[in-house]
Amino acid sequence: MKSRDLFLAFILGIVGMFIAVFFLIKNKELFMLVPTAVARGEIWRFLSYHLIHKNLNHLIENCIGFFFVGFIAYELKVGLKRYILAYIIAAIFAVLPIWVVFRFIAFGASAAVLALFSFSSINLTRLGISLVVVYFLLLGLIVIGSSGEYSFLGHLAGFGFGFLIYGIFSLFDKRKQKILRRCDGNA
Numbered sequence: 001m002k003s004r005d006l007f008l009a010f011i012l013g014i015v016g017m018f019i020a021v022f023f024l025i026k027n028k029e030l031f032m033l034v035p036t037a038v039a040r041g042e043i044w045r046f047l048s049y050h051l052i053h054k055n056l057n058h059l060i061e062n063c064i065g066f067f068f069v070g071f072i073a074y075e076l077k078v079g080l081k082r083y084i085l086a087y088i089i090a091a092i093f094a095v096l097p098i099w100v101v102f103r104f105i106a107f108g109a110s111a112a113v114l115a116l117f118s119f120s121s122i123n124l125t126r127l128g129i130s131l132v133v134v135y136f137l138l139l140g141l142i143v144i145g146s147s148g149e150y151s152f153l154g155h156l157a158g159f160g161f162g163f164l165i166y167g168i169f170s171l172f173d174k175r176k177q178k179i180l181r182r183c184d185g186n187a
Contacts, residue, residue: 022052032107062109086116090112095157095158
């Protein structure tokens with residue numbers, strides 16, 4: 001299977017999961033990241049909150065965003081394994097820094113989608129595209145698309161978290177290169 005086909009399969013699989021959860025799960029609050037529920041020990045919510053969407057518009061926006069960001073990542077040659085790992089990390093952790101402080105009910109994939117965008121978009125500089133312009137436009141979309149202070153902060157946290165993931169991956173890449181150079185020197 002070609003890289004493009006695998007990327008598309010992953011994207012469509014996640015989008016399909018969002019859609020299935022939206023239509024099959026009736027009690028959505030059971031899977032949202034609710035502070036009182038987590039305090040009672042319902043820790044599965046850390047793994048499920050990003051799959052829950054409040055209404056059809058919310059679902060459609062996140063599906064389109066996920067598809068768009070996946071296309072960008074593919075075109076920028078981010079790599080499928082790296083993209084999947086970044087998605088898993090972002091889906092679970094992107095909103096947590098702000099959630100821990102403000103203790104709001106978190107749900108939806110927006111923070112993960114924005115984390116994937118910032119994670120992938122750093123590579124736009126290779127194409128001569130100004131990141132300042134891209135990020136300014138994206139921040140405008142975050143402001144327009146946010147429906148409350150926590151929504152805005154959650155989206156912003158996701159966007160920032162993508163840079164953190166990129167930085168961590170870069171550190172591992174540098175460490176890997178250093179180890180490989182050492183191994184080549186000993187051979």
